[in-house]
Amino acid sequence: MSPPSAIDIDVEAVTDTQGITIPDPLQLPLRANEIFGRRKKTEKSQWGVAAPSSSAKFKADVGSGKPMARRWDDYLSAEAVRRQGNSLKQAAKYLGKPGLISLGGGLPSSEYFPFDSLSFVAPSVPKFSEAETKTDGVTVTAGKHDLQEEKGIFDISTAFNYGQGTGSAQLLRWITEHTELVHHPPYQDWLCTMTVGSTSALDMVLRLMTEPGDYILSEEYTFATAVETASPMGVKVFGVPMDAEGLLPEKMDEILSNWTSATTPSGARKPHLLYTVPSGQNPTGATQGAQRRRDIYTVCQKHNIYILEDEPYYFLQMQPYTGADAPDVPPPKTHEEFLTSLVPSLLSMDVDGRVMRMDSFSKVISPGSRVGWITASEQIVEKYRMHADVSTQGPSGMSQLILFKLLDEHWGHGGFLDWLVHIRMEYTRRRNVILSACETHLPRSIVSWQPPMAGMFHWLRIDYTQHPSYPSKTIPEIEEEIFLRVIDHGALVMRGSWFYANADDRHDTLFFRATYAAAPFERITEAIRRFGEAVRESFGISEGLEEEGREKKKLKV
Amino acid sequence: MSPPSAIDIDVEAVTDTQGITIPDPLQLPLRANEIFGRRKKTEKSQWGVAAPSSSAKFKADVGSGKPMARRWDDYLSAEAVRRQGNSLKQAAKYLGKPGLISLGGGLPSSEYFPFDSLSFVAPSVPKFSEAETKTDGVTVTAGKHDLQEEKGIFDISTAFNYGQGTGSAQLLRWITEHTELVHHPPYQDWLCTMTVGSTSALDMVLRLMTEPGDYILSEEYTFATAVETASPMGVKVFGVPMDAEGLLPEKMDEILSNWTSATTPSGARKPHLLYTVPSGQNPTGATQGAQRRRDIYTVCQKHNIYILEDEPYYFLQMQPYTGADAPDVPPPKTHEEFLTSLVPSLLSMDVDGRVMRMDSFSKVISPGSRVGWITASEQIVEKYRMHADVSTQGPSGMSQLILFKLLDEHWGHGGFLDWLVHIRMEYTRRRNVILSACETHLPRSIVSWQPPMAGMFHWLRIDYTQHPSYPSKTIPEIEEEIFLRVIDHGALVMRGSWFYANADDRHDTLFFRATYAAAPFERITEAIRRFGEAVRESFGISEGLEEEGREKKKLKV
Missing domain, CATH: 3.40.640.10 (Type I PLP-dependent aspartate aminotransferase-like (Major domain))
Known part of the structure; x- marks a missing residue:
């Protein structure tokens, strides 16, 4: 009932690694499986x-x-x-009586x-x-x-x-x-x-x-x-x-x-x-x-x-994202x-x-x-x-x-x-794959993002103001145009507008959602490459032009 | 994919065994597992x-x-x-496109x-x-x-x-x-x-x-x-x-x-x-x-x-109920x-x-x-x-x-x-056990029932008009008194009033529900014996008196 644990526990290692308040150590069970030892008698x-x-x-x-x-x-x-308890459960209180034979509950025999x-x-x-x-x-x-x-x-x-x-x-x-x-x-x-x-x-x-x-x-x-x-x-x-x-x-x-x-x-x-x-x-x-x-x-x-x-x-x-070429942060050493x-x-x-x-x-x-x-x-x-x-x-x-x-x-x-x-650690690897693909393949003058710290989703912001058809086309029209073009290029990402809390509100942002949870690594990279290709096509920029754009942007910062 | 069947199929045996209209035989698949043979290509x-x-x-x-x-x-x-379909499923129609890489759905990798x-x-x-x-x-x-x-x-x-x-x-x-x-x-x-x-x-x-x-x-x-x-x-x-x-x-x-x-x-x-x-x-x-x-x-x-x-x-x-001493009806011979x-x-x-x-x-x-x-x-x-x-x-x-x-x-x-x-056949045996126990142990002048033809429940009608406290006690009071007395005697059955469609309506019947689905056979019999004992006690009749009562009732019929 107390299987060995892969991570040896080192009480000394309880340190505030991410600037987060640590709960009072006395409240922290020292060994997770010790919980079994202090279980009440059953x-x-x-x-x-x-x-x-x-x-x-x-x-x-x-x-x-x-x-x-x-x-x-x-x-x-x-x-x-109006919700009240189940009336038949009134009978349950009698079930504890020693020797009682119940013909009460309609449960089948195993x-x-x-x-x-x-x-x-x-x-x-x-x-x-x-x-x-x-x-x-x-x-x-x-x-x-x-x-x-x-x-x-x-x-x-x-x-x-x-x-x-x-x-x-x-x-x-x-x-x-x-x-x-x-x-x-x-x-x-x-x-x-x-x-x-x-x-x-x-x-x-x-x-x-x-x-x-x-x-x-x-x-x-x-x-x-x-x-x-x-x-x-x-x-x-x-x-x-x-x-x-x-x-x-x-x-x-x-x-x-x-x-x-x-x-x-x-x-x-x-x-x-x-x-x-x-x-x-x-x-x-x-x-x-x-x-x-x-x-x-x-x-x-x-x-x-x-x-x-x-x-x-x-x-x-x-794990914290350290960038494409920096060494990974080692995994947590203790529970x-x-x-x-x-x-x-x-x-x-x-x-x-x-x-x-x-x-x-x-x-x-x-x-x-x-x-x-x-x-x-x-x-x-x-x-x-x-x-x-x-x-x-x-x-x-x-x-x-x-x-x-x-x-x-x-x-x-x-x-x-x-x-x-x-x-x-597996999701960290997946997240790093998609971030690295984005850094390599997306036009940064058009597409921007934050490294996700949790979950399955990467959220890509599109600067629609640079779109050649803006403002003659509406944001939803531009979103649809890009979405369909990405599919033409052989990748599927979700339209941000599908996630509005209230679709009736006015919105002035344009996003796509990509998940890194499921596809094999090389397919994630390839899908992001296709996405980048489609976005460039939509915005009428070549890879070279976009590079220039990125440089300009950097100078501005 | 076509396991052998215990029941050999005999098309000639399709007869109306219980006076029920038989669906048109052409609509009846002759062999249940032939369904597999005519499944559409997948x-x-x-x-x-x-x-x-x-x-x-x-x-x-x-x-x-x-x-x-x-x-x-x-x-x-x-x-x-107001209920509409899921908006994200709009994306599903593109999934069939050959070569498409989906970063769409947030499904984890297996x-x-x-x-x-x-x-x-x-x-x-x-x-x-x-x-x-x-x-x-x-x-x-x-x-x-x-x-x-x-x-x-x-x-x-x-x-x-x-x-x-x-x-x-x-x-x-x-x-x-x-x-x-x-x-x-x-x-x-x-x-x-x-x-x-x-x-x-x-x-x-x-x-x-x-x-x-x-x-x-x-x-x-x-x-x-x-x-x-x-x-x-x-x-x-x-x-x-x-x-x-x-x-x-x-x-x-x-x-x-x-x-x-x-x-x-x-x-x-x-x-x-x-x-x-x-x-x-x-x-x-x-x-x-x-x-x-x-x-x-x-x-x-x-x-x-x-x-x-x-x-x-x-x-x-x-199976049809044939009575305590009559031979059982043999099981169905074909599907x-x-x-x-x-x-x-x-x-x-x-x-x-x-x-x-x-x-x-x-x-x-x-x-x-x-x-x-x-x-x-x-x-x-x-x-x-x-x-x-x-x-x-x-x-x-x-x-x-x-x-x-x-x-x-x-x-x-x-x-x-x-x-x-x-x-x-198993439920038939269980049902027969409870019916036989009822016939042996219940005072038939007070308790009456129909043999159940399906399900898990036996429904026992109590003639409350014969209760010594009726009509000074109400039907719910008599029901409660019997219910608690049955528990005192070591058995649990459900009170009929717990099953009213509308408890506010006036009701002039008194029932108990007993299930034969789960308890071992001898325990079912013993529980019914205890139920009978409690009912007799409640109605103030001895086993002998009740027998007399039953005889009288028979004469009346």
């Missing part, structure tokens, strides 16, 4: 079929001395207010699950590459009746049956511990509950906290699916201006301070929700620094805004060094319980698991869970069993952190 | 990561000559009307899925028992890159990545074929799309077709979760009286004919949705016969009601005999496209898969899928891969039908 019955569970049971820090979350009752929708065992091959720490997994991978197996046979705490007969809206106690324990290890939420009554992915979590929280006609705030360019989730509910997204570090808190303050229902076109009430992707934001790739996050949180306190912190890319934070290298989350600053953080295994294990979780105050988590019980239910038990076997039994917390460092 | 690209797919591609009968579904636009909610292969042990046909699976089960394996290596059409790199709201093309093909094999929907433009379970499907279709303040119709006693799904949306359930065959169409006609907003307490508009569980209804165990279903459909046509046919227990239809023994579905009668059928793997494979599907007209399925794309997404890819390997590659359609016959 009883077999707490792992049974559809056994109720709560994060509260699994927190090491009970939070005494920390404040309780504020109440958010005023922000609950009519739907959420006799009729046509599976005897489930196995997968996974990398052993630290041999994480695909090739090493093929040669040195370990077979991890779950039996059908491991719990009954005392071979383990999670098995096919349990995971493949019905579960709770929270997800299984087995995986929820690991998730709670991981959340505590990484974020140490600074209030008392936080809980985690599983989701069937953050897309579903957003759908559900909007139904929990908005009414038709509401506006929510978000970055000016935002995750298109978020807008399309909100829009059918009659909820609009108001875009807050951004810079290279993402959302601008002073602009947000300005918008909220000046908001009156009278001056808003639709007469909407003042927003009470912020949807933000703090790390490697989609589509801009922007990452809010620690101070930026603190400033955003302060503005949210001022206007009593509830924050939806969507963090699929949190662990895709990369502590890795954890302190991460920009602290809004959750980690959340003294008010005003953050619902959405986490996901999609970018760090597999999107197909459809397993994620939220962390928020008990009052919000309970309403969320009650909705899950009568809609999505818990995530797939098949997925939960696979994740539990991998994360808890096989890797442990330490092994997962080692895996995250592996992913970090 | 291309590798149609199975790729997040490849779009539609049931329409997989139907054998293109439906020419069949009517198109009616339009349901008038029934769509404001939310559904390099970073820490799995090399996935295996499970499943029973081989016809050795379906747990013990046989242990000794003779077959190991089924999916590799990481089977598609690329041309070893199969579904693999870890595809299934574990993002998918579509429809679910994967691979499993959707099997589901579509299965639906066609069993139901032959009699209109042209039907489609299937996957769900994360029928609970979620109901949540989503209510958002698609209701507004706050609406009533929907259902059985008088209904699935409690359905009521709790609707209620927070401000949607109430109006209970239609039932008999042993479930919902009474003439009562439904009467309710609808007399409905005016003025006479309804809340001024609600006339209902346009019926939620019904036709087979083994929860909690009553009632199964609508073929004629009953036709009559319900006719009333729905008359009042233009859209039908939500929730059928988790469809394949838990059992055809099995299929024709099933009461035809509302979907199979649906000439108007007015049915959304909800199917689920929960009761026949595993609830933990969180995979189900709906079948409905294209216009409804498309709106559903668009919602899924921005909420639940498709079901877990891990679950989909396991189900595909089991159902398509390992068992095939024929093997699955064989498995269903196995399940049918």
Whole structure:
């Protein structure tokens, strides 16, 4: 249960490597897998079929001395207010009676699950590459009746049956511990509950906290699916201006301070929700620094805004970019060094319980698991869970069993952190490939960018004012012309306008989004070369002319 | 790809075994696994990561000559009307261009899925028992890159990545074929799309077709979760009286004919949705016969009601009950005999496209898969899928891969039908155990029942008029008293009042629900014995007195 860790832990190495405040070392578990050693004693019955569970049971820090979350009752929708618990669960309280035979719950017998065992091959720490997994991978197996046979705490007969809206106690324990290890939420009554992915979590929280006609705030360019989730509910997204570090808190303050229902076109009430992707934001790739996050949180306190912190890319934070020819920064040497290298989350600053953080295994294990979780105050988590019980239910038990076997039994917390460092270094390489390709192949007088510090996206700004058809052609027309020309040249990038928080607003920027997450390295480089070719063609410049342009620009600076 | 089938097919044996109209034999595939032989030629690209797919591609009968579904636009909610497709999918149409390099979609590379292969042990046909699976089960394996290596059409790199709201093309093909094999929907433009379970499907279709303040119709006693799904949306359930065959169409006609907003307490508009569980209804165990279903459909046509046919227990239809001492009815001998023994579905009668059928793997494979599907007209399925794309997404890819390997590659359609016959015989045994226990241990002067023909539930009617405290105690008080006394005696059954469609209505019946689905046989018998003991105690009768009572009652008849 305590697999060896690739990264030897060196307590002395806990240093402030990126100018970020380090959490009090006493709160930092010294060895991630020591979490297993201090787990509370468990009883077999707490792992049974559809056994109720709560994060509260699994927190090491009970939070005494920390404040309780504020109440958010005023922000609950009519739907959420009407939502009550499941009546049949009234029967559950009798199930503990010794000797009781239940003909109550309509759960099928596991006799009729046509599976005897489930196995997968996974990398052993630290041999994480695909090739090493093929040669040195370990077979991890779950039996059908491991719990009954005392071979383990999670098995096919349990995971493949019905579960709770929270997800299984087995995986929820690991998730709670991981959340505590990484974020140490600074209030008392936080809980985690599983989701069937953050897309579903957003759908559900909007139904929990908005009414038709509401506006929510978000970055000016935002995750298109978020807008399309909100829009059918009659909820609009108001875009807050951004810079290279993402959302601008002073602009947000300005918008909220000046908001009156009278001056808003639709007469909407003042927003009470912020949807933000703090790390490697989609589509801009922007990452809010620690101070930026603190400033955003302060503005949210001022206007009593509830924050939806969507963090699929949190662990895709990369090594600092040192430039095309400079030596790479060596990887973090310890778990502590890795954890302190991460920009602290809004959750980690959340003294008010005003953050619902959405986490996901999609970018760090597999999107197909459809397993994620939220962390928020008990009052919000309970309403969320009650909705899950009568809609999505818990995530797939098949997925939960696979994740539990991998994360808890096989890797442990330490092994997962080692895996995250592996992913970090891989994404760093990918990011460096696209940056190097851009430096080589793009006309810098027309296209500009910031090196992404996290996530999957590179955001390319086009100086449309230099386009020969500007201003006779509109920005959207120029965007479309370039987009189609890039396709003609054999590459596909996304149009920035597809990501407007509110497409009806006036916009005076032109961007394309390119991802370096998936294509093989040489194909990334080739696609960027084609993109550069298409842009030059569109702007009517030859490679030579453009070089001159770049020189001129440099002189100006 | 065509596993042997346990049940040899005997075309001559296609006879009307239960007085049910047999579909035209020409429409019945003679051998279930022949479906594989007539599959359309496929291309590798149609199975790729997040490849779009539609049931329409997989139907054998293109439906020419069949009517198109009616339009349901008038029934769509404001939310559904506002719902549009995903804007980023605009980019997908360019992906087919030869040689194109996409830096478009933000999908992670499968390099970073820490799995090399996935295996499970499943029973081989016809050795379906747990013990046989242990000794003779077959190991089924999916590799990481089977598609690329041309070893199969579904693999870890595809299934574990993002998918579509429809679910994967691979499993959707099997589901579509299965639906066609069993139901032959009699209109042209039907489609299937996957769900994360029928609970979620109901949540989503209510958002698609209701507004706050609406009533929907259902059985008088209904699935409690359905009521709790609707209620927070401000949607109430109006209970239609039932008999042993479930919902009474003439009562439904009467309710609808007399409905005016003025006479309804809340001024609600006339209902346009019926939620019904036709087979083994929860909690009553009632199964609508073929004629009953036709009559319900006719009333729905008359009042233009859209039908939500929730059928988790469809394949838990059992053998006829022959009584405690009579010989059992032998199992169906052929796939055809099995299929024709099933009461035809509302979907199979649906000439108007007015049915959304909800199917689920929960009761026949595993609830933990969180995979189900709906079948409905294209216009409804498309709106559903668009919602899924921005909420639940498709079901877990891990679950989909396991189900595909089991159902398509390992068992095939024929093997699955064989498995269903196995399940049918197992539930028949369980049902017979509880009926035999009831006959032996319950006071028949007080408790009466009908043998369930499908599902998991036995519904026990209590003649409260004979209770010593009636009428000084109310029916709910007597129900509670018995419920708690049964627990004192060491058994748990569910209170009927927990299943009222509308708890505010006046009710003059008293029932308990007992399930025979899960407990071992001897425990079912013992629990019923305890229930009988508690009821006798509550009604103040000894076993002897009750016997006398029974004799008296018999004389009266």
